[in-house]
Amino acid sequence: MRVLILGGDGYLGWPTAMHLSARGHEVAVADSYLRRSLCRENDCDPLFPVPNLHERMRLWKQHSGRRIDVTVGDLTDWAVMAALVQRLKPEAIIHYAEQPAAPYSMLDRKAAALTLHNNLGVTFNLIQAVRAFVPDAHIVKLGTMGEYGTPNIDIEEGWIDVEHKGRRQKFLYPRQAGSLYHTTKIMDTDLLWFYVRVWKLRVTDLMQGPVYGLTTAESETRDDTSLLSFLNYDEMFGTVLNRFIVQAVAGYPLTVYGKGNQIRGYLNIRDTLICLRLAVEKPAAPGELRILNQFTEVFSVNQLAQRVHDVGRKLGLDVTIKSVANPRIEAEEHYYNPAHHGLLEMGLTPTYLTDDLLADMIERVIPHRDNIVAERFLRRITWA
C-alpha cells in the first residue's frame, strides 16, 4: 500500500516508516522538525543525536534497498499538506504529527497556544486534504488513553451504550483529559467523528498508552545508533519508563510523582509498530470511526519504579526511588479498568515487560551515560 506518515521524524514515526517499508509498503514521511526544535529551545536534547530525515532515508536505502520519500514542511500550512497528499495519493495516512508532551502544553501561554493550534491545525488540514484529493484513503490517527482520564467506571473501547429514561443510544465514551495536550486529542477525535458522519471518511483512532523502548527489529540491523529513534529522558518529553531507565543509569533517584499509585496502560515501541501495521492493513470502512485502545499491560508508577530498581540493582547500579511533589493535577489513587480487545483480536501478540527486556534497555543506555544531563530530569513544570 502507499502509506504516508505525518510526523515521520518522531519517536514513533521513523521506526514505523522503517517497519512498513520493510514489509513492502511504499512509504512516505513528512515532518517539520517541530519536536527537534522544541527540544533544542527547552534544553531537552535526547540521549544521543540521530541523523536528519534525509540522512535516515539514505541509511535505510543502503541497508534495505528500499526508498522512503521525505518531505520537510509544516503540515499546519495548507499548501504543504495539499501538495503532499495530491502528489502521493496515499491509500493510508498515519497521523502522528502533533505536539505530544503534556508538560510542554502546560508550560506557559505560548506553549499552550502552539499545542492547540498545531495539533488541531494538522488534523483539520488532513481531513480537508483527504476529502479533496483521496476521499477513500484511510486515516489512522494517534489518540491517547489519556483522553478517557481516570473515571470511576470501566473504560470501554471508544464507545459506550447509554440508557436514559427508557431510551438507548451509543455515544463516544466520555472524555476528561488531564492536560491541555490530552484535551487537544479529545478535540481531534470530535473533529474526526464529525467528518466521518458528514463525509463518510474512513478513520481509525488509536487510544495509545505511554510507549517505552529503544530498539525495533529494523534499527537492530545496524550496530550503531544511526537507525534508532531518539530517546528523551527529560521531564518534558520523556515518557515515564524511558525516564526511569536513564535515571537508573545516571545514579539519580527514580522520581515518582506524589503517591505513585497513578495507573496507566503501557506498551513496547515494537508493539506500537505492529498495531499501526494491523490498522493500516485492515482499514476502517467508509463512514466508520473505529476506536482501538492501544496498550498491552497496566502498571502503577510505583510498580514501574520498583521493577527498574530491582533489575538495575541486579546489574550493579545504585538505584533508589524518591517521591517528589506531584507537578500535575491528577488522582494519585483511583480505579482503572480499561478494555483492550480490538488489537488483540486483529492479531497483536504483546511484548511483555520482562526483567530481561528491562535489563536490555538499561544495558543499551549505559554506553551513553556521559551524555546524561541530570538537570533535565526534574524541571518542575506545574499544572497549578
Ligand SMILES: NC(=O)c1ccc[n+]([C@@H]2O[C@H](COP(=O)([O-])OP(=O)(O)OC[C@H]3O[C@@H](n4cnc5c(N)ncnc54)[C@H](O)[C@@H]3O)[C@@H](O)[C@H]2O)c1
Ligand atoms: N510516545 C508516546 O508514548 C505516545 C503515547 C500516546 C500517544 N502518542 C501520540 O503518538 C504520536 C507520536 O508521538 P511521538 O512520541 O512519536 O511524538 P514525536 O514528537 O516524537 O513525533 C511527532 C512528530 O510530528 C512532528 N510534527 C508535529 N507537528 C508537526 C507539523 N505541524 N508539521 C509537521 N510535522 C509535525 C514532530 O516534529 C515530530 O517529529 C503523537 O500524536 C502523540 O500524541 C504518543
